[in-house]
Amino acid sequence: xISYSNPVIVLxxxxxMAESEHVLYSEAREFLLQFSELLKSPQGLHTYRVTPxxxxxxxxxxxxxxxxxxRLESYCKFPVxxxxxxxxxxxxxxxxxxxxxxxxxxxxxxxxxxxxxEKIIGHQEIxxxxxKKNGKWRVxxxxxxxxxxxxxxxxxxxxxxxxxxxxxxxxxxxxxKLNGVPLVLRPYxxxxxxxxxxxxxxxxxxxxxxxxxxxxKTVIGLGxxxxxxxxxLILTNNTTSVLQWKREIIEKTSLAEDQIGIxxxxxxxxxxxxxxxxxxxxxxxxGTTRFPHxxxxxxxxxxxxxxxxVHLLPAPIFRVTAEIQATRRLGLTAALVxxxxxxxxxxxxxxxxxxxIPWRKxxxxxxxxxxxxxxIRMDLGEKEREKYLSASPKHQYRIAAENPxxxxxxxxxxxxxxxxxxxxxxxxxxxxxxxxxxxxxxxxTGETSQLVRESQYNKFNRGEISVLIVSKxxxxxxxxxxxxxxxxxxxxxxxxxxxxxxxxxxxxPKTDDRTSHFYSLVTKQTKxxxxxxxxxxxxxxxxxxxxxxxxxxxxxxxxx
DNA sequence: TGAGAGGGAA
DNA sequence: CTAGATCCCTCTCA
Numbered sequence: 001x002i003s004y005s006n007p008v009i010v011l012x013x014x015x016x017m018a019e020s021e022h023v024l025y026s027e028a029r030e031f032l033l034q035f036s037e038l039l040k041s042p043q044g045l046h047t048y049r050v051t052p053x054x055x056x057x058x059x060x061x062x063x064x065x066x067x068x069x070x071r072l073e074s075y076c077k078f079p080v081x082x083x084x085x086x087x088x089x090x091x092x093x094x095x096x097x098x099x100x101x102x103x104x105x106x107x108x109x110x111x112x113x114x115x116x117x118e119k120i121i122g123h124q125e126i127x128x129x130x131x132k133k134n135g136k137w138r139v140x141x142x143x144x145x146x147x148x149x150x151x152x153x154x155x156x157x158x159x160x161x162x163x164x165x166x167x168x169x170x171x172x173x174x175x176x177k178l179n180g181v182p183l184v185l186r187p188y189x190x191x192x193x194x195x196x197x198x199x200x201x202x203x204x205x206x207x208x209x210x211x212x213x214x215x216x217k218t219v220i221g222l223g224x225x226x227x228x229x230x231x232x233l234i235l236t237n238n239t240t241s242v243l244q245w246k247r248e249i250i251e252k253t254s255l256a257e258d259q260i261g262i263x264x265x266x267x268x269x270x271x272x273x274x275x276x277x278x279x280x281x282x283x284x285x286x287g288t289t290r291f292p293h294x295x296x297x298x299x300x301x302x303x304x305x306x307x308x309x310v311h312l313l314p315a316p317i318f319r320v321t322a323e324i325q326a327t328r329r330l331g332l333t334a335a336l337v338x339x340x341x342x343x344x345x346x347x348x349x350x351x352x353x354x355x356x357i358p359w360r361k362x363x364x365x366x367x368x369x370x371x372x373x374x375x376i377r378m379d380l381g382e383k384e385r386e387k388y389l390s391a392s393p394k395h396q397y398r399i400a401a402e403n404p405x406x407x408x409x410x411x412x413x414x415x416x417x418x419x420x421x422x423x424x425x426x427x428x429x430x431x432x433x434x435x436x437x438x439x440x441x442x443x444x445t446g447e448t449s450q451l452v453r454e455s456q457y458n459k460f461n462r463g464e465i466s467v468l469i470v471s472k473x474x475x476x477x478x479x480x481x482x483x484x485x486x487x488x489x490x491x492x493x494x495x496x497x498x499x500x501x502x503x504x505x506x507x508x509p510k511t512d513d514r515t516s517h518f519y520s521l522v523t524k525q526t527k528x529x530x531x532x533x534x535x536x537x538x539x540x541x542x543x544x545x546x547x548x549x550x551x552x553x554x555x556x557x558x559x560x
Numbered sequence: 561t562g563a564g565a566g567g568g569a570a
Numbered sequence: 571c572t573a574g575a576t577c578c579c580t581c582t583c584a
Contacts, residue, residue, distance in 0.1 A: 238576065265578050279570085279577040286568060286579090293578095314570065394572060427573070446575045472574050493572075 001074060008032070008075040014084045015039065016048040018075075020560050026543060028075045030358060034058050035068055035092075038541040043557055046540075052091045053347060056157050059095035060207075060352035068092070094156060100139065100148070101161045101202075107144060109137035109158070116156065126150045145322030145349060152348040163202040165326045167230035167303020170272045173254040174226050183252055185223060186367060192220050192355045196330060197227040207354030208310055208331035208346065212542075213504025214368055214482075215357075217332045218248045221306050224330055225253070225273075230303025233296070234275040235317070237309045239264050241478050242275045245308070249273060263296060270299045282316045294320055304328045307350055311338055311497060318342070321349040335500040335538050359507075360543040368507040369484075371516040373544050375532060375559060377524045378405045378551040388526060400526035401490035402431045407438060409521055409551060413487055414439060414467060417517070421460065421483035424469045425502055427490040432469050435489065441467035448473075457481050475501050482508040488520045494534035503539060520546070533559075 007022035016036060018028055021044060029046075035058035036048040058068065065088070072080065097112045098120075109130070111117040120126065129147040131138040139147055141162075148158045174183040185193070192211070198204030211217050225232050234245055246260050261271030264280055274296070281293050297305075297320055305324065307313055310331030321329065331350040336343070347353075362368045380388060380403050388399045414422065426432045429445055436443040442456050442465065453473075459465045461481045474480055475498055482505050492498050499520075506516035522532040536546055536559060546559035 277577070282570075283578050284569080316570095397572075429574075473576095476575065492574085 002076050002079060004077050006075050006077045008072070009077050010072075010080040010084060012081050012084070014050055014087065016050065018046050018048065020044055020046050024075060029541075029543060031071060031075065033358075033541065034061075034063060038537055041537060041540045041559065043559060050088060052094075052155060052157075053344060055088060055092040056095045056347070057353045059092050061354060063092075065089045065092050096159045098151065098156055099159045099161055100144065102163060103136075103138070107139040107141055107162050109139055109147075111137075120151070120154075120156060123150075123154050125154070141326065142323065144325040148325070149322055149345070149348050152344060157348075159203070160206075160325070161202045162326070164205050164328050165301070165303065167228075167232075167327065168272070168301040169229055169303075170231045170259075171254065172222075172225045172229060174222060174252060175254055177251055183219075185219065186216065188357050188362070188367070189216055189220050189223060192357075193223040193227060195355045196224050205328040206330070207351035208333065208336060210333055210336050210353060210356040212359045212362060212368060212507060213334050213501065214507045214509075215362055217308075217334075218245060219252065221245075221308070221330065221332060222249065222253055224306075225304060228304045228328060230328075231272045231300050232274075232304040232306060233300075233302045234273070234306045235278055235281065235308065236275065237278050237312050238476055238478075239277065240476075241308065242277060244478050245275050263293075270296070272300070274300070278312065278314050278317060281320070282314050291316060297324060302327055304330065307331045309333060310346060310350060311336055313342075313346065313350070315342070315345075318345045318349050325349075334504060335497050337496045337500075337538055339495060339497070358542060359539075366509065369509050369514075369516050371503060371506050371518055371544065373503070373518045373520070373536075373539065373546045374549055375520045375522055375536070375546045376409055376549045376551070377522050377529070377556075378403065378409060380523050380526060381405060397493065397527040397531065398428065400523040400528035402428055403523040403528070405523070405551070406489055406521045407435070410435060410487060410489065411438070412553070413485075413519060417485045419466065420485050421463075421481075422467045422485040422487065423474070423480075423483045423505060424467065424487045424489060425471075425474050425505075426469075426488070427472060427492055429471060431490060432471055436469050439467060439469075441465065441469050443469040443471075444473055445471040446473055453477075454479075474505065480505065482506065484510060484514055484516045486516075486518050488518070490528075491520075491531070491535055494531050496535055496538035499535040500538045500542075503544070 007019040007024050007028055009017045032048050036050045036054050039049040040047040097116050099110045100107055129143040151158050176183045192209050209220060236242055242262050242264055246262060249255055249260055250257055259272045261269035261274040263274050263276040283293055284291055305327055311333045329350050336353060363370055388396055391399055424435055432443055444453055444456055460468050486502055486506055488502055503518050506518060520532060522528050547555060548557040550556050
């Protein structure tokens with residue numbers, strides 16, 4: 001029921017405002033994220049944005065317009081402006097109105113609404129992919145992806161029911177090899193797998209699954225391989241991750257080592273299950289335009305392609321992906337946010353977001369550790385402030401991020417959490433070296449050899465050292481040990497993805513059930529503050545609250 | 561034959 | 571855009 005005591009207002013421009021301190025807020029947030037995204041989250045009043053893409057994602061998991069509106073009204077202070085309601089209805093209901101289906105040996109585009117057919121005729125860019133005969137819109141199978149991409153770009157999502165090639169069969173079964181028993185999956189993992197693979201449903205078989213770090217995304221990939229029973233190509237973003245996939249497949253499925261190939265710079269093998277990197281595939285000889293390794297997509301009859309860390313998928317891979325629309329495609333990520341605006345390509349070519357479980361829900365159920373986030377704000381010293389003001393905008397962020405005043409806070413936090421496993425994470429090597437010199441804790445950067453990294457990680461794991469200082473290596477390293485405390489001293493501009501990744505380091509469940517603490521150190525009234533706010537956005541969207549502290553450890557507010 | 565440095569790319 | 575990490579390839583040296 002609409003009521004003035006509710007927390008939500010839909011504005012005339014279509015944005016949604018919600019009172020973040022309201023008792024109904026966390027419930028409302030979970031609902032709003034079903035069809036919108038968080039735009040701004042200042043204290044007190046949060047803004048959400050609805051776009052065609054956010055609505056299509058919600059349609060793809062089954063929301064209808066009427067269901068959405070009736071549920072929305074139960075959180076609203078006032079009725080939704082009628083022109084906004086009409087706009088949303090139009091956008092949402094486009095999903096499913098244009099269907100691509102099999103028709104003999106070719107494909108056919110069918111309209112459930114004649115008006116849409118008329119609208120689309122006017123779009124020049126799709127003409128090359130259409131052959132209109134006897135009132136039927138025929139599409140060549142090889143144009144399946146490009147047509148979908150062009151139509152999506154024009155604002156018309158295509159509901160693809162043309163089905164998949166099964167690929168070459170490959171028996172795969174989940175099993176706990178160590179104990180010789182079937183592998184037991186967590187309930188949400190089973191649900192994610194079932195959502196992807198629906199028997200007899202041509203639309204089951206492509207899409208993106210979003211799950212926090214430590215929630216077992218690899219196992220979901222393996223579970224889907226078990227459902228598909230076919231040869232599989234797995235793409236990921238670095239070699240450590242390639243090796244990790246291989247190890248998990250050997251440990252947790254019936255597949256033997258010789259059925260798994262890795263395809264990277266130093267070692268190239270194509271086997272029934274092959275694991276490669278995005279950089280391998282996007283490699284081009286300098287000065288040429290060919291991608292010599294794209295052929296990997298045709299080396300075997302893959303029935304499934306898994307895109308690990310799909311938020312990092314580079315542009316050329318989208319192009320190949322457009323050509324393999326008849327192959328099942330699974331995207332995995334902890335945070336489906338891109339700062340380059342290619343979300344639409346992920347949606348169009350890999351698939352919509354089909355499964356997404358809020359981080360806080362997994363926390364409540366005990367699958368990931370409890371975590372509290374802090375933003376500690378401090379001043380910039382007089383001398384530094386002068387330097388900041390006279391610096392070019394390009395350098396200002398760095399000056400603020402490297403604020404020497406952060407040192408004292410780090411010292412205090414290290415003392416406060418003495419005895420716990422602590423990661424200090426930052427973006428500037430110079431700053432990290434200073435911290436390492438001050439604390440005596442070892443520093444790991446991209447320069448550190450794999451051997452040394454491994455030995456430090458082991459010492460940290462065994463508790464021989466309790467503080468580890470890490471650069472951006474922490475963003476990519478899958479083998480970085482986990483901790484219960486993280487101190488973020490600087491970060492990559494506005495990267496939400498990075499912040500999510502860093503908190504993720506603290507989320508492996510703790511044996512003693514302890515709470516993890518994530519500290520973000522920010523210099524007041526500088527660009528550092530601005531970027532920090534942007535970085536926090538993904539986690540606040542997930543329901544994490546940042547407790548704002550001043551230098552003296554006094555609580556001064558909340559960001560939620 | 562393999563290790564290691566260096567360049568280019570995204 | 572930044573700064574940094576990573577991966578690919580090629581070249582050199584033993």
